[in-house]
Amino acid sequence: xxxxxxxxxxxxxxxxxxxxxxxxGIITGSVDNDAxxxxxxxxxGAMYGYGMIWTLFPSLVVLLVVQEMNARMGIVTGKGxxxxxxxxxxxxxxxxxxxxxxxxxxxxxxxxxxGVAGSMEIFGVSKYISVPVAAxxxxxxxxxxxxxxxxxxxxxxxxxxxxxxxxxxxxxxQWGEIASAFIRPGIELNTQSITVVIxxxxxxxxxxxxxxxxxxxxxxxxxxxxxxxxxxxxxxxCIITIxxxxxxMVACGSTLHPNGIVINEAKDAALxxxxxxxxxxxxxxxxxxxxxxxxxxxxxxxxxxxxxxxxFGFEAGIDKSWDEAKExxxxxxxxxxxxxxxxxxxxxxxxxxxxxxxxxxxxLLPIVLVSMIMLINNKKIMGNYTNKPFQNIIGWGAVxxxxxxxxxLLIMPFLGR
Amino acid sequence: MTSLTTFYLSGIIGKEVFGxxxxxxxxxxxxxxxxxxSGQNDPNQQLVLGIKLKIKKxxxxxxxSTFRVVKAREMINVTCSDLKELDNDEAxxxxxxxxxxxxxxIVDLNGRKLVRVNDVRLATLPTxxxxxxxxxxxEGLLRRLGIPNPLKRVLSFFRIKIPAKFILWDDVxxxxxxxxxxxxxxxxxxxxxxxxxxxxxxxEDLGKxxxxxxxxxxxxxxxxxxxxxxxxxxxxxxxxxxPVNxxxxxxxxxxxxxxxxxxxxIEDDKAEMLLKEMDSESxxxxxxxxxxxxxxxxxxxxxxxxSFKSELTVDDVIKELRNKKPEPSELYALFVTEKNDExxxxxxxxxxxxxxxxxxxxxxxxxxxxxxxxxxxxxxIAETISKYNLLAVPVVDKDNLLQGMxxxxxxxxxxxxxxxxxKR
Numbered sequence: 001x002x003x004x005x006x007x008x009x010x011x012x013x014x015x016x017x018x019x020x021x022x023x024x025g026i027i028t029g030s031v032d033n034d035a036x037x038x039x040x041x042x043x044x045g046a047m048y049g050y051g052m053i054w055t056l057f058p059s060l061v062v063l064l065v066v067q068e069m070n071a072r073m074g075i076v077t078g079k080g081x082x083x084x085x086x087x088x089x090x091x092x093x094x095x096x097x098x099x100x101x102x103x104x105x106x107x108x109x110x111x112x113x114x115g116v117a118g119s120m121e122i123f124g125v126s127k128y129i130s131v132p133v134a135a136x137x138x139x140x141x142x143x144x145x146x147x148x149x150x151x152x153x154x155x156x157x158x159x160x161x162x163x164x165x166x167x168x169x170x171x172x173x174q175w176g177e178i179a180s181a182f183i184r185p186g187i188e189l190n191t192q193s194i195t196v197v198i199x200x201x202x203x204x205x206x207x208x209x210x211x212x213x214x215x216x217x218x219x220x221x222x223x224x225x226x227x228x229x230x231x232x233x234x235x236x237x238c239i240i241t242i243x244x245x246x247x248x249m250v251a252c253g254s255t256l257h258p259n260g261i262v263i264n265e266a267k268d269a270a271l272x273x274x275x276x277x278x279x280x281x282x283x284x285x286x287x288x289x290x291x292x293x294x295x296x297x298x299x300x301x302x303x304x305x306x307x308x309x310x311x312f313g314f315e316a317g318i319d320k321s322w323d324e325a326k327e328x329x330x331x332x333x334x335x336x337x338x339x340x341x342x343x344x345x346x347x348x349x350x351x352x353x354x355x356x357x358x359x360x361x362x363x364l365l366p367i368v369l370v371s372m373i374m375l376i377n378n379k380k381i382m383g384n385y386t387n388k389p390f391q392n393i394i395g396w397g398a399v400x401x402x403x404x405x406x407x408x409l410l411i412m413p414f415l416g417r
Numbered sequence: 418m419t420s421l422t423t424f425y426l427s428g429i430i431g432k433e434v435f436g437x438x439x440x441x442x443x444x445x446x447x448x449x450x451x452x453x454x455s456g457q458n459d460p461n462q463q464l465v466l467g468i469k470l471k472i473k474k475x476x477x478x479x480x481x482s483t484f485r486v487v488k489a490r491e492m493i494n495v496t497c498s499d500l501k502e503l504d505n506d507e508a509x510x511x512x513x514x515x516x517x518x519x520x521x522x523i524v525d526l527n528g529r530k531l532v533r534v535n536d537v538r539l540a541t542l543p544t545x546x547x548x549x550x551x552x553x554x555x556e557g558l559l560r561r562l563g564i565p566n567p568l569k570r571v572l573s574f575f576r577i578k579i580p581a582k583f584i585l586w587d588d589v590x591x592x593x594x595x596x597x598x599x600x601x602x603x604x605x606x607x608x609x610x611x612x613x614x615x616x617x618x619x620x621e622d623l624g625k626x627x628x629x630x631x632x633x634x635x636x637x638x639x640x641x642x643x644x645x646x647x648x649x650x651x652x653x654x655x656x657x658x659x660p661v662n663x664x665x666x667x668x669x670x671x672x673x674x675x676x677x678x679x680x681x682x683i684e685d686d687k688a689e690m691l692l693k694e695m696d697s698e699s700x701x702x703x704x705x706x707x708x709x710x711x712x713x714x715x716x717x718x719x720x721x722x723x724s725f726k727s728e729l730t731v732d733d734v735i736k737e738l739r740n741k742k743p744e745p746s747e748l749y750a751l752f753v754t755e756k757n758d759e760x761x762x763x764x765x766x767x768x769x770x771x772x773x774x775x776x777x778x779x780x781x782x783x784x785x786x787x788x789x790x791x792x793x794x795x796x797x798i799a800e801t802i803s804k805y806n807l808l809a810v811p812v813v814d815k816d817n818l819l820q821g822m823x824x825x826x827x828x829x830x831x832x833x834x835x836x837x838x839x840k841r
Contacts, residue, residue, distance in 0.1 A: 078625035078654070086533070087520050091561045094520075221650035313522070313533020313553060 023230065024216030025067060028209055029237030030158050033244050034296035035115025036108055036361075038161075038289055039354040040203045041245050042269040044196050045252025046261060050178045053249050054185035055197055059204040060242045062398040065391055066369065067234045069376050070210050074217030075224055076385045081214045082311035084375050097371065098308050100364045102335075105208055105304040107357025109339035112300065114350040115293030117343050118266025122286035127343060135340035138298050139333065142318060154295035160288040161244050167276035168251035178250065191412040198405050199355050202362025204245060205398075208300065210368055211307045224385070248272070263351055301339070305332035359409075366402040369395060422488045423549070426514055426537040427561050429486065434470060434495045442497055443472035448481070448539075449503070449511040450548050452591075463586050465539065465546040466511050467503040478503040486541050514548065517593050522623065523551065524590040526607060529615040531622050535561060538583065551589050554582030592627050605634040613639065617646035620655075629658045641670035644679075652679050657687060665694035673699065674719040674827070677706035714798065715791035717831060718812045718821035724752040725778050727761060732774035746824050749808035753782045758818045760811055762786060788813050791820050799828050 044052040070081065077084065086094045113131050120130035187193055222230055251272040256263070263269050270285035277284040302318075305328050309316035314327035322329050342348060373395045377386050387395070426448065433441045449467030467478045480501040487494045512518070514537050522531045535557030538550045552560075556579045572579060590607040608616060608631065616635075620628045620643065632640060632655050644652060644667060656664050656679055668676045668691060680688040680703060692700040702720050709715030723743060725734055734751070751769075753762035762782030772781045787801065788811045802810060802825055809822040 076625070078623075078628070083522075083624070091520060091535070091558065095558075095562055221653070312558060313535070315530070 023233030023237070024071070024213055024220055024222075025230070025234035025237030026240065027155065027216060027237070028067065028213045029239075029241040030155055031212070031296060031299055032204065032206065032209060032241045033158065033161055033292060034108075034112060035118075035289060035293040036111040036206075036296075036354055036358050037203045037245065038248060038292060039111070039115070039263075039269070039351060040196075040199045040358050041248040042252045042256075042272065043263050043351065043355060044200055045249040045272070046256035046263045046269070047196065048193070049253040049257035050174070050181040050250070051186070052196060052200060053178060053246065053253070054182045055200050056204070056242050056246055056249075057182070058398075058401075059201055060238060062201075062394060063205050063238045063241065064235065065394045066205060066210060066372070066398075067213055067238060068231065069372055069387070069391065069395070070213040071217045071222070071230050071234060072227075072385055073372070073376055073382070074214040075222050075227070075230070076382055078218055080218065080307065080310050081211045081372070082307040084381065085371050086311045088375060088378065088381070089371055093371070094311050097367055098311055100367060101207060101211075102304060102308060104357065104360040104364050105300055106335055106338055107353075107360050108206065108208065109297060109300045109304075109335055110342045111354040111357045112293045112297035113340050113343040114348075114354050115266075115289050116297065118350055119286040119290035119293065121265070122267050122270065122282045131340050131343050134294060134297065135336050138294065138301075139336055141298060142302050142332070154291060154298070157291040158288075158295060160284070160291060161248075163273060163276055163284055163288060164244060164247045164251050167273045168247040168254065170275035171251055171254040171272075172275075173250050173254040178253075189408075191409065194405060194409045194412065195355070195359055198362035198402070198409060199358035201402065201405075202360070202365060203358040204241065205365055206358075206361050207364045207368040208303060208307075210372065212299070212303050215303075215306075251275075265350065297336075297339075301332050301335040304335055305329075362402060363406045366399040366406075369399050369402075373399075422486055422541040424486055424488060424493050424539055424541075425552070425560065426519065426539065427557075428493050429495055430515060432493070432495060434468075434484070434497050437496070437498050442500070443470040445469070445495065446471050446476055447513045447515040449478060449508060449513055451510060452512045463548045465548065466507060469513070469515075470500075478508055480507075481546065484546075486539075486546060512591055512594070518551070518591055521591070521593045522627075523592055524608065524611075524619055525553075525584050526588045526590060526610060527584070529611060529619070531619055532584070548586050550583040550585050552581070552583055554580050556581040592623065592631060594630070605631055608635070609639065613642035614646040616643045617648075617651075621648055621651045625654060625658070629655065633659065633663065637666050637670055640667045644668075645671055645675050649679075649682060653682050656691070657683060661690050661694050665691050668703075669695050669699045672719050672721055673702035673706055674717070674821075676703045677716075681707060681711070709791060712795055713791065714789040714793045714795055714810075714812045714823055715820065717795055717798075717827055718791070718823045719746070719827070720821040721747050722750075722752060722811075722819065722822050723747055724754040724758070724819060727753050727755075727777065727779035727782065729778050730774065731769055731772045731776050731778070731781065734778060735769060735774075746809075746826060749824050750811065750822060752811055752819055752822075753778055754819050760786065760788065760813050760817055760819045763811060765808075786811060789823065790815065795823070795831070798823060799832055802828055 073079075073081065073084065079087075082094075082098070085097060089097075113135065116134045117127035117131050121127060187197060217230070252269070255272045255274060256268070261268055261271060266286070266289060267282055270282040273281040273285045306316050308314075308331055309325070309328045312327075315325040316328040317325065320328065342353070343350070373387070373392060376382055377392065379386060429445050430447070432445050434443055434445060436442050445468060447469035448465050449469070451462060451464045451466050465481045468481045468484055469476060469478050480503050483499040483501060484495060484497050487496065518534050518537060520534060522533055524530075525532045532551075532553045534551050534553065536552035537548055538552060540547055540549045559579065590605065611619070616639075620632060623631065628651065632643070635643060644655060647655070656668070659667070668679075676699075680691065692703060695703070706715065706718075706720065721744065723738075723741075725737075729737075738748075748766055751764050751766075752760060753764065754760055762779070762784045763786040764778065764782045768781045787805050787807065789795075789798065789801075791812050791814050798810070801807075802823075807825070809824045811822050812820045814820055
């Protein structure tokens with residue numbers, strides 16, 4: 001997507017045909033289960049057992065509605081979300097949204113490198129070696145312009161997350177308890193649980209995904225007359241995200257929580273795979289985490305640099321030279337260097353960094369959602385394809401809940417909780 | 418009063434206008450610029466015609482002629498001696514700076530690319546106030562955010578200079594006229610100076626609405642050239658969004674093989690409608706080409722070929738070429754055919770140029786030409802072309818009748834597409 005040239009090609013010869021069929025929804029859904037997601041779901045499962053699983057249901061509903069809005073905006077306007085925000089919300093609003101997006105995505109990229117560091121430590125590789133090497137490889141991969149192939153390969157490997165499904169089932173979870181926790185959702189009013197809830201929502205419906213989704217739709221050249229296929233693609237993508245999240249939480253809730261294991265580093269989380277992989281659990285977990293981390297570490301800095309340049313009118317794209325697109329390369333390289341640098345700090349708390357960057361996502365999300373809802377209800381932009389009332393209700397509802405949660409999180413410390 | 422005052426659009430939007438008696442009249446919302454057809458040195462070009470004022474709760478366009486912008490001690494003051502509403506005729510010839518330019522994408526005609534407008538620089542001369550340049554730099558961004566000077570001082574302390582980037586008004590073309598009721602072909606006049614392939618790149622990067630409206634404003638010849646240079650996705654979008662008769666007119670001007678490639682990708686019903694609308698000669702050629710599978714020589718060939726009878730003299734051929742003035746790619750190879758179009762030989766421009774005028778074609782042609790069958794797979798066509806150092810290979814049917822030729826340009830493009838499949 002980051003080359004402006006797209007050519008219809010004769011795909012029909014090789015493996016690519018299968019991969020080409022993967023729609024934007026499915027790809028976005030898979031990218032969503034990154035290091036931040038795995039960590040957040042694991043921590044939530046370990047801390048609260050099945051107690052937080054219910055949050056996945058409202059998240060699924062909002063995720064579906066939001067992704068559909070992005071797809072529709074992309075198809076109707078042919079413009080990226082950052083273009084639309086800049087053109088309609090004016091410079092100041094755009095500036096603050098993108099400062100937020102830049103910060104939260106530096107956080108997210110840092111999380112990916114935390115995933116690289118954590119997974120490679122399980123294999124006995126020091127983070128002082130694994131992180132700079134991974135960062136350099138990612139940088140080369142993208143600048144050399146072969147990242148699209150890499151994207152597809154990673155997508156196949158990300159199927160390794162399905163080990164959680166098997167492991168969760170083998171851990172003989174208390175299905176009855178899960179069901180009752182689901183029916184009677186509850187939340188403790190303290191800083192920790194609210195933090196976890198915001199992080200869960202923030203990682204499931206990450207703000208950068210909205211930008212990514214919209215550009216993918218444009219890149220694929222989708223049309224309104226094939227909209228039902230797009231809808232299927234979105235539904236499948238969202239369900240993949242939520243199903244994986246569900247089983248990670250079930251696996252951790254069944255194995256870690258009853259034993260009172262708190263996740264302090266990656267290898268604690270690996271115990272959730274023990275029912276399936278036995279003594280190999282750590283290796284299997286590390287492999288899955290590593291793939292997911294590198295995959296998202298490839299996409300995130302690139303996407304962020306691209307959207308910022310799009311909004312501010314700088315040249316962008318990996319097919320441009322350094323001189324043509326200086327801002328783009330500086331941003332891209334800067335995000336990688338800063339993120340990898342944070343992880344290299346001795347004794348950096350990897351798990352805390354992961355959770356808090358997801359919280360930042362959750363706080364930024366309502367701002368992005370508000371601008372999306374305003375854009376999509378603008379008849380000048382969307383013509384006859386503006387939102388239906390139920391979409392607006394769900395959208396505004398999500399904004400309201402997230403704002404309340406964020407405010408509560410802010411005032412909690414003053415209440416002494 | 419000094420004869421020249423320069424100011425920024427961002428510096429006056431939202432400011433109050435004061436009357437002759439010093440009372441506040443209203444708040445400035447927008448400026449209207451003349452887009453008078455960019456005739457050479459038209460003095461009224463880019464003149465500020467109107468000003469949008471919000472007075473109490475109403476926003477209206479007023480004539481700018483009674484307004485004056487004065488800079489005193491770095492402060493900008495706008496005064497007004499008399500309020501005259503602008504009539505619709507005058508307003509229809511203009512462009513609103515905030516609504517149509519600010520934060521929008523415009524075409525940088527020198528850089529041949531899309532840029533985003535951060536600010537507009539204006540100047541007041543004795544003859545009026547004019548838009549001078551468009552600010553696309555980071556400095557403009559910071560000015561809009563209202564934090565330029567303190568930050569500049571901090572940065573200059575670290576010896577970092579914030580780059581200012583301006584493009585002169587003559588070198589920009591606004592794109593978004595969607596809300597105005599003006600004649601588009603005139604508004605986009607400046608785009609005609611761009612090369613079709615640059616214009617195609619720009620249209621690809623525009624949103625759907627804008628790409629259609631810019632494309633519709635081009636004349637048919639230019640439109641055909643531009644459409645030919647576009648990526649498939651944009652081609653499809655453009656062809657599907659234009660009215661059928663307009664699309665057909667443009668397609669008629671394009672080489673049949675390119676048209677066939679596009680029609681192959683759009684819906685059958687729509688393709689049929691377009692073929693019916695096109696003149697019968699062009700549409701028949703396209704129909705013939707559509708019969709061939711994608712990866713056959715027939716699918717890749719062009720039907721625009723020049724063939725001659727073997728008994729003609731070199732002089733006759735040259736005269737005929739001068740008459741016809743064919744496209745450059747048609748001259749890559751020249752063919753010799755019998756009465757029924759049977760291919761008997763090939764020759765090229767060099768053969769013509771070095772031969773005596775009275776020699777006949779049969780004397781200069783190569784009699785055993787390399788050729789392809791129309792249903793032949795094209796997998797190794799690149800090797801063939803490179804092995805025999807050809808610019809074009811003739812394509813014949815099973816009875817050896819000339820159908821067209823595959824030119825090296827299309828082979829290269831095909832190769833690049835294949836490579837891109839693996840790259841992407």
